[in-house]
Every structure is written in C-alpha cells, then in structure tokens.
Amino acid sequence: MDKVFVTDLRVSAVIGIFDWERRIRQTLSVDLEVAVDCAAAAATDQVTEAVDYKALSKRVSAVLVEGEFQLVETAAERVAETVLEEFGVPWVHLRLHKPGALSDARDVGVEVERGQCP
Numbered sequence: 001m002d003k004v005f006v007t008d009l010r011v012s013a014v015i016g017i018f019d020w021e022r023r024i025r026q027t028l029s030v031d032l033e034v035a036v037d038c039a040a041a042a043a044t045d046q047v048t049e050a051v052d053y054k055a056l057s058k059r060v061s062a063v064l065v066e067g068e069f070q071l072v073e074t075a076a077e078r079v080a081e082t083v084l085e086e087f088g089v090p091w092v093h094l095r096l097h098k099p100g101a102l103s104d105a106r107d108v109g110v111e112v113e114r115g116q117c118p
C-alpha cells in the first residue's frame with residue numbers, strides 16, 4: 001500500500017477538560033498517514049492527481065483549531081472522519097500528541113486507524 005504522510009504537524013489549539021485549559025491554547029502534534037495510489041499521481045506528475053499534503057495539513061489544522069475539543073479522542077475522531085470524507089482516501093492512520101499535558105511525561109495522546117486498507 002502506498003501512503004502520503006505528514007509527521008509532527010504542530011497546531012496551537014484549545015484542548016482539554018479543565019477550566020484553565022479552555023482559556024489557553026496548547027500545542028498538539030499530528031502524525032498522519034493516508035492510503036493512496038502513488039502510481040496514479042506519478043503517471044501525470046500533477047498534484048491534482050495526488051493527495052496534496054499541503055491541503056491535507058491545512059484542513060487537519062483547521063479541524064483542530066475550530067473544534068476546541070475537550071478530549072484528544074474526540075479530536076482524533078473528527079480529524080479521521082474529515083480526512084476520509086473530504087480527501088477521497090480509503091484509510092487513515094493518525095497519532096495525536098499532546099506533549100504538554102503531563103509534567104512528568106514526555107508525551108501523551110491517542111492513535112486511531114479508520115477505513116479499509118486497500
């Protein structure tokens with residue numbers, strides 16, 4: 001299976017369950033992979049035949065900023081749903097990191113995989 005991927009896409013967003021978290025922005029980081037057919041894009045050498053990783057990143061950032069989610073689980077689900085619906089891909093895998101969440105841990109987050117692997 002071919003993939004387009006984006007690693008460590010950083011987004012500053014309102015995220016969290018506590019009152020103080022609703023008043024600030026925190027950094028989220030997204031590692032995203034989508035299933036694609038690289039040969040189809042390569043045949044024309046045109047980005048219009050590819051999943052444009054710039055457009056993908058911009059949309060993922062917008063979902064996270066606009067969502068103001070409480071849970072990282074909700075944020076990850078909405079990102080996965082949006083990518084499947086809007087980018088015409090059959091499968092998405094993502095890890096959503098909230099590295100500032102715990103003072104005594106380097107990183108926390110969730111990993112989700114949605115759709116069917118071709």
Ligand SMILES: Nc1nc2c(c(=O)[nH]1)N=C([C@H](O)[C@@H](O)CO)CN2
Nearest residue numbers: 015016017018070071072073101102
């Ligand atoms: N499974 C989860 N646990 C927790 C979440 C979360 O989104 N998913 N969030 C918090 C707080 O917002 C935390 O990040 C602030 O320290 C706690 N647990």
